[in-house]
Amino acid sequence: MESIKLEGTPKTPTVEFNSENGELLLKGRSIPENSIEFYKPLIDWIENYSANAGSDTILNVQLEYFNTSSSKCLLDVFKKLERISNPVTINWYYEEDDEDMLEAGEDYDAIIDIPFKMIEVEEI
Amino acid sequence: MQIDLFYIKKRLSEEFNIFDFYSDMEKNNVLLSFKGAINDDLVAAIIELIEKKLELKSESTKIKKKVFNILVECLQNLYHHNAEFNEKNDEDMAVVVMIAKNIEGYSIVTGNLIDDVKVDSFKSKLEEINSLDKKELKQLYKTVLTEGKFSEAGGAGLGLIDIGRKSGEPLEYGFIPFNDSYSFFSLNVKINQ
Numbered sequence: 001m002e003s004i005k006l007e008g009t010p011k012t013p014t015v016e017f018n019s020e021n022g023e024l025l026l027k028g029r030s031i032p033e034n035s036i037e038f039y040k041p042l043i044d045w046i047e048n049y050s051a052n053a054g055s056d057t058i059l060n061v062q063l064e065y066f067n068t069s070s071s072k073c074l075l076d077v078f079k080k081l082e083r084i085s086n087p088v089t090i091n092w093y094y095e096e097d098d099e100d101m102l103e104a105g106e107d108y109d110a111i112i113d114i115p116f117k118m119i120e121v122e123e124i
Numbered sequence: 125m126q127i128d129l130f131y132i133k134k135r136l137s138e139e140f141n142i143f144d145f146y147s148d149m150e151k152n153n154v155l156l157s158f159k160g161a162i163n164d165d166l167v168a169a170i171i172e173l174i175e176k177k178l179e180l181k182s183e184s185t186k187i188k189k190k191v192f193n194i195l196v197e198c199l200q201n202l203y204h205h206n207a208e209f210n211e212k213n214d215e216d217m218a219v220v221v222m223i224a225k226n227i228e229g230y231s232i233v234t235g236n237l238i239d240d241v242k243v244d245s246f247k248s249k250l251e252e253i254n255s256l257d258k259k260e261l262k263q264l265y266k267t268v269l270t271e272g273k274f275s276e277a278g279g280a281g282l283g284l285i286d287i288g289r290k291s292g293e294p295l296e297y298g299f300i301p302f303n304d305s306y307s308f309f310s311l312n313v314k315i316n317q
Contacts, residue, residue, distance in 0.1 A: 031200075067193075100193065
């Protein structure tokens with residue numbers, strides 16, 4: 001299956017979904033007006049990937065900003081990952097002092113049945 | 125139904141003084157003010173502009189991020205409301221957005237027309253948000269995120285909760301009757317240092 005590589009824009013994140021090694025990345029900002037349009041292909045990709053996922057899957061979420069419209073789509077992304085039977089880890093990055101981003105990660109951690117690892121960094 | 129969007133403006137035109145307007149903006153430390161129809165390009169332009177302006181400010185990154193996040197949410201609320209308005213009235217709604225800085229911090233003020241039938245449900249949402257503490261807002265956010273119930277009564281549900289949560293201050297709002305079917309809704313979000 002093909003990997004996904006999308007460059008970030010002022011409103012959408014950089015996406016690197018690697019089907020070979022199971023490393024998935026969302027990095028930058030996610031503030032499009034219509035998030036579904038952007039996330040639908042990504043969610044479909046994970047759906048296909050989950051059928052023959054590697055022994056380990058890691059999603060690195062390195063978002064600087066995301067809007068509430070993206071928050072629903074992110075939840076759908078995590079829900080799709082939840083269905084993978086092999087181990088999945090989500091690394092949730094947040095910039096130091098960015099309590100809002102840390103809390104957002106904790107919210108998902110409480111909802112989703114995948115271990116979230118909170119990683120504080122100086123700059124995303 | 126045709127709505128005279130310029131009614132207020134016509135009525136005030138004789139009294140309008142550009143110098144007073146300028147002085148008011150100066151006095152209130154207005155970083156940005158916009159009035160007009162909104163579309164996705166404009167949302168992008170305003171976001172870019174305010175991001176550059178915030179970069180030059182001395183506040184903590186934490187405050188800047190809050191201002192940016194809340195502004196994006198406010199602008200996108202306006203954008204979606206306008207799309208709905210346009211569908212019904214076949215014209216764009218003029219909205220107003222302003223960002224001002226005072227001693228306590230920042231204020232993001234928006235104004236737009238809202239269908240009278242939605243006023244009550246909107247008011248009750250705002251009242252509910254204002255009545256909750258930090259922990260309760262977090263819980264409400266999670267419930268709406270997973271179940272989506274709050275927003276069914278006319279959109280902007282999760283957005284408003286998020287705005288309230290990030291601001292940490294009560295949302296100030298007002299509804300002024302505009303014509304037979306619309307009210308002017310104003311929202312003042314404070315981001316204190």
